Amino acid sequence: MKKIVLIEDDADLYSLIQYNLEKESFQVAGLQTGKGALELCRREHPDLVILDVMLPEMDGLEICKAIRANTELAATPVIFLTARASETDRIVGLELGANDYIVKPFFVRELIARVKVHFRGDKPVNKILRAGDLELDRTRCVARLGVQELALTATEFKLLEFLMSRPGKVFSREQLLDAVWGHDRAVTDRTVDVYVLRLRQKIERDGSPAFIRSVRGFGYSFNLEVPQEQLQ
Amino acid sequence: MKKIVLIEDDADLYSLIQYNLEKESFQVAGLQTGKGALELCRREHPDLVILDVMLPEMDGLEICKAIRANTELAATPVIFLTARASETDRIVGLELGANDYIVKPFFVRELIARVKVHFRGDKPVNKILRAGDLELDRTRCVARLGVQELALTATEFKLLEFLMSRPGKVFSREQLLDAVWGHDRAVTDRTVDVYVLRLRQKIERDGSPAFIRSVRGFGYSFNLEVPQEQLQ
C-alpha cells in the first residue's frame, strides 16, 4: 500500500482529494499548511507528495526544494497543484523538482490517474516463490530450503519454478517437457521422472515427498496441501 | 546522451520539437506517420517516446498499447501530445500507459521541461559502488581494490558497473550484451565470457571468484553473499 503526503490549504479540496485517494486505497497523511510539511515527510517517508504551490506560510516551491535537498527524500516524486497557469510558472515548477504539474481547476479523476502513473512499474512482480521453508528466488536463480542454499541445475530450477508457480495444478510429462524443455525438444518423457527424482533428492527432507506430488496416470504437481499454510 | 523517438504527423510541429530537443542535446529519431512507429522503437530502443495521439494511419493509443505489450519496450516512458482535452481522453491516455499527457496547443518549453523531468533521477544516486574492498567510482570511472587502483578498460568498467549496481541479480549473456554493448551489437555471446574472465583476473584475489558468480545455464551475477557484509 502506497503512502501519499498531501499538502493543500483549501479544506474542501483537501477533503475531496483525500477521500478519492483513500477510495483508491492509498494511505494519506497531510497538512493544510506548509509549515511542518518537511517534518511530516521526514517522519512518514511517503511514496509520493502532492503539494499545493500557493500556501499561506511556506511556499510550495520552497518545500519541494527542501525535499530535493534532503538525501532521504530526494527521490520522492512530487506533484504540484496550482492555480498559476503561465508557461513560466509551470516550467519553474518542473525545473525546481516537481515531477508533475496540475493546473487548478482540475478533475480529481485526472489527479488520481496521474498519481497512479507514478506508481506504475513499481511492482517488481513478486520474484520470490515460497512454500513452507522452500524458497525460490527467480532474479537470483537460487533456491533455499530453510537457511541452506540448494545447488540446483538450470533444468532442475526451471522445472521447480514452473511447478511452484502453479501450485496444485497437475501437469503431464508432455506438458512439463513443453514448458521446461521447449516445444522443439527431442527428449523422452521418462526424463521428467529423473528430474523429479533429482529435485526430490534436493528439496524433500525425509523420504516422503512433501513438495512434488506424483499423480499416477497423469503426471506431477506441486503440492498445494502441506506448504499452503505457510505460503505468504 | 538520451535517445527520444518522436511520432508527430504535423511537419511544422515535428520540426519545432525536434529542433528544440536537439538543442537540449537529446538524440531524436522519429516519423511523421504512425506506421512503422513500433518497428522504429524496437530498433532504436529509445529512452523516451513522444507520441501524437491523433495520427492518420495508426492511432497513437494503439502504438502505446503495442509498446506496453512489448517486453523489451514496456518500461519506456511515453508522453502523449493531443488536441483532445476532455477529462475522459486524458484519463484514458494515462491509464492506457502514457506517463504524461500534454494538450495542444502547448509551449515547447513546457514539453522540454516535462521531458527533462522524466530523465531526472536517472543518474545513479550512488556515485560510488562498494562491495568488500572493491570500489567503483562512477563519476571518475576508476575502480579500486583496497588501495590499489585497477586498470579497467571501458568495456570492463561498464560490465562491472552494470553487474555491481544490480547485485545478486542474474543476467543472461544476451542481457549483458544488450546492456553493455548496446542493442545494435554484432557480437558473439562468448565475448561476455572473455570479459568476465578479464575482470576476474583483475578483481579476484585468489583463484576462487568472490565477486562475479557464474550461474550455469543462466549467466552471471555479482555476488551478493560475500561482499554484502561490507556493503555500505
Add this chain to the structure above:
DNA sequence: TCGTTCTGTAATATTGTTGTAACAGCAGGA
C-alpha cells in the same frame, strides 16, 4: 606514422549437466 592497448573471435580444455537405458519396486485392477 608507429606502437600500444583494446576488442572480439576462434580454438581448445575443462567441467559438470543431461538424457537414456535398464532394472527395481510399487500400485491398482481383475
Add this chain to the structure above:
DNA sequence: TCCTGCTGTTACAACAATATTACAGAACGA
C-alpha cells in the same frame, strides 16, 4: 493373489556450457 503397467532409482556415456588461451584486427594516443 497375480499380473500389468506406471513410477522410482541407478549408473553411465554423450554432451553442452563455461573457462582459458592465443591471436588478428581495430582503435587510440603519441
